[in-house]
Amino acid sequence: MNEIEIVKRAQAGDFGAFTELVNAHKDKLYAFVRKLTGDPEDTNDIVQDTFLKAIDKIDQFRGESSFGTWLTSIALNQARGMFAKRKQTDLRPLEDYLPAGATNGPNPLANASLFDWRDPLSVLEAAEINELVEEGLAGIPFKYREAFLLRYVEEMSVKEVAATIGQSEAATKSRILRARLALRDFLSRRFEGNYGEKMRRVH
Amino acid sequence: MARKCEEFIKGLADYIDGDIEPELCDEIEKHIGKCNNCRIMVDTMRQTVSLCREGKEERLPEALERKLTGMLKERWDKKFGHS
Numbered sequence A: 001m002n003e004i005e006i007v008k009r010a011q012a013g014d015f016g017a018f019t020e021l022v023n024a025h026k027d028k029l030y031a032f033v034r035k036l037t038g039d040p041e042d043t044n045d046i047v048q049d050t051f052l053k054a055i056d057k058i059d060q061f062r063g064e065s066s067f068g069t070w071l072t073s074i075a076l077n078q079a080r081g082m083f084a085k086r087k088q089t090d091l092r093p094l095e096d097y098l099p100a101g102a103t104n105g106p107n108p109l110a111n112a113s114l115f116d117w118r119d120p121l122s123v124l125e126a127a128e129i130n131e132l133v134e135e136g137l138a139g140i141p142f143k144y145r146e147a148f149l150l151r152y153v154e155e156m157s158v159k160e161v162a163a164t165i166g167q168s169e170a171a172t173k174s175r176i177l178r179a180r181l182a183l184r185d186f187l188s189r190r191f192e193g194n195y196g197e198k199m200r201r202v203h
Numbered sequence B: 001m002a003r004k005c006e007e008f009i010k011g012l013a014d015y016i017d018g019d020i021e022p023e024l025c026d027e028i029e030k031h032i033g034k035c036n037n038c039r040i041m042v043d044t045m046r047q048t049v050s051l052c053r054e055g056k057e058e059r060l061p062e063a064l065e066r067k068l069t070g071m072l073k074e075r076w077d078k079k080f081g082h083s
Helices: A003-011 A015-037 A040-060 A067-084 A126-138 A142-152 A158-165 A169-202 B003-016 B022-034 B036-054 B062-080
Strands: none
Touching: A003 A015, A003 A040, A015 A040, A015 A067, A015 A142, A015 B062, A040 A067, A040 B062, A067 A142, A067 A158, A126 A169, A126 B036, A142 A158, A142 A169, A142 B036, A158 A169, A169 B003, A169 B036, B003 B022, B003 B036, B022 B036
C-alpha cells in the first residue's frame, strides 16, 4: 500500500494507519530535529509536539508535498517558536567568511581559515567529528541553520526550501551559503587548532 | 587571493552542487587549477556538507517512543471519539 492510501485511512480515523506513518518517519524526523536544535531535550519536545499536531491537523493534509515534508514543516514551526524566544547573535557579513584579501577595501574580519583539512575521517573518530559538527551547527543562527539543513540533510531543492521557509529563492540561497561558509570556517579553525599537527602529518 | 576569487567564491556553492552552466563550470575548474586558496575553499565547503550528512545515525529514543505511543493514542481517541 502506498503512503497516500495509508494517509487516507488515517484521515478516516484508522489509528493503525497513523501508527504506520509515525513508524515510517519517526527516526528521520528525530535525526533532523536533533541537528536543528542541537539539544536532546528540545528535540524530544519538538518531535512529540509535531506528532500531536499532526493528529490535530491530519484532515488538512492534501498531499501537495510528501507526508515526511509535511511533518518537517510542522517541526520547523515548533522549532521557530522555540528559538524566537531565545537571544541569538546574527552571523557576520558574508565577506567575513571569505579568505583575507578576497574583498575590496579594508575589512579586518575577512580572514577565513584556509587550513587544508581534506578528509578528517581519516584522522579523527567519527564521534569527535560529530561533536564538532553539532557544536558548529548550534552556533549558527536558526534562520540560516534551518535553510542549510533542509537543503543538505533533507536534500530539498532551493525552490522547495524557499517554499518551506517562506522566503524568496535568492534570500534562501544566500542563507544556505552563509550557513555553509560559517560552518566551514568553524570546522577549519577547530581542525587546525585541535588537530592541525596530526592532520598535516597524515596528509 | 585576488578580486576574481571573491566573485568566484560566491558561485562556488552552485558549482559544488552541480547547479551552473557548463561554460562557467570550465572557468571555475581552470581557476581552481591555478589558485590553491580557492581549491581549499571548494574542498572544505564540499566536506562541510558531507560531514553533516554522514553524522551519527540518530534514532528516536525508546523512552520517548514509549511515552509517545500512549500520548498519541489518547489524542487520537479524543479527536476521533473512540473510548
